[in-house]
Amino acid sequence: MTSLQSFKEYHVPKIEQQLSEQILSIKAPVVLKEAMNYSLSAGGKRVRPLFLLAVLDLLKVNHRDAWTVGATIEMVHTYSLIHDDLPSMDNDDFRRGKLTNHKVYGEAIAILAGDGLLTYSFGVLARLQEVNAENKLELIHLLSRAAGAEGMVGGQVLDIESERKKVTVEELETIHINKTGALLSFSIEAGAILAQADYITRKALTDFGFHIGLAFQIQDDILDIEGTTEELGKTAGKDVASEKNTYPALLTLNGAKEKRDWHYDQAILSLRQISEEPGLIDELAAYIVNRNK
């Protein structure tokens, strides 16, 4: 077993336990809690919390709130998936091989389950036990920016606007930096905040987050072409069929792979500024660009 495998086998159940416990503790209508829990427990790679934990591993810090913060990020990620899948947005029936939230609970409850997850996450950050007040406020400020109009929400708007027109590579990059990069970068920065990292370390981690986020997204586009529906848990080839703006569409498949590898290399170079020895976070980064689902 690689160290990444044992790392995931240790941490993923802890994150998922946090998710269940958090949802269970909410005093809310049963159907709402069920809908929130349905999408939270629908699998997923838990990439964002794992990056947070890998940053702490890199900086050799144990933090008792790490799983809680990781779970919070997963809640925000899940809210964005629920809303993105809605009929008025991407209109997806399946996600990770399971019916999407609105296909099970209807659109109204799906929208509200997303709203509930998003709103709850800020409360969790405000109540963290082992983080000082200033750091909690910094986490909340950065999450608000990453998740909101200046980040994910704005990125989704740009993505919608880019449908039915050709965009440039720069425009596509802006979409992805906001739509998916912002929350991944937040996860990495949150690790740095929990570890009370110094300015230079934090700057290197921010650069790492930027590049690994783009590499992650380019691999997503590549998988739509090279992956199978079974592996992906969603319809492969959908991007090509819908003439979606993707890196392979704009750069050819090989061009996209080159760009992915360039961002991956930049990400790894940033890590070397922090630690000369490759560590677990290197393995996680490599997994991100080599995954088949």
Add this chain to the structure above:
Amino acid sequence: MTSLQSFKEYHVPKIEQQLSEQILSIKAPVVLKEAMNYSLSAGGKRVRPLFLLAVLDLLKVNHRDAWTVGATIEMVHTYSLIHDDLPSMDNDDFRRGKLTNHKVYGEAIAILAGDGLLTYSFGVLARLQEVNAENKLELIHLLSRAAGAEGMVGGQVLDIESERKKVTVEELETIHINKTGALLSFSIEAGAILAQADYITRKALTDFGFHIGLAFQIQDDILDIEGTTEELGKTAGKDVASEKNTYPALLTLNGAKEKRDWHYDQAILSLRQISEEPGLIDELAAYIVNRNK
């Protein structure tokens, strides 16, 4: 001019200026900012921020962040209206005499404009200038609870579930305590936090918020029967036509008025625990239960 009128004429433009400035400062796609601004500037009584300001008036405290916090609450209120109006929810075409957000911008942008407003509000609270860190975290924690699954989101779910069935008065009360009461109560509690009110004052204000919130909602139900479409800016009589669960439907019109007046009296009694002399907040409370729109 009554003192309430001059109070409103002084504060409402300041709150609305805050709203415009906040939205203007966001770096986001133009259409998203337009959609957020469209609903924020669509009028409305600004009741929640006014209650916050009236609490500060009652406690004789000037606070430089009061308008900002008030604007934040108005953003959360506006997000909830945008989502509630969606076709999969209440399916309303008009709000305050203007087309609803999704009728102008489409469902996808409307959902995202709501998400953006909600997300942004937490960041604003985290960045307040004149509030100490612990108080900011308390505001964020309480707003998360008031707006989320344990408050507004949960109340909307209960409201949806109550369609096409008869509910008891207690069940109707639970819906409204969550759906509309929670944010109104938060506004009042936020005033107490900004004023650093002592425990007894805060308890009296919490009681006031609970009762005035219910009186406010009962009056809303009454206006659906007694108001005109022109005054309301939305279709009068819609609740009756759709056989919605309302206080008049469950208690008769007179019974609803009695209940409204009882909650109003309780609210005023709570204020008398803080100040023997009726003040501006009394006028605002009276306006809430006597308004015709």
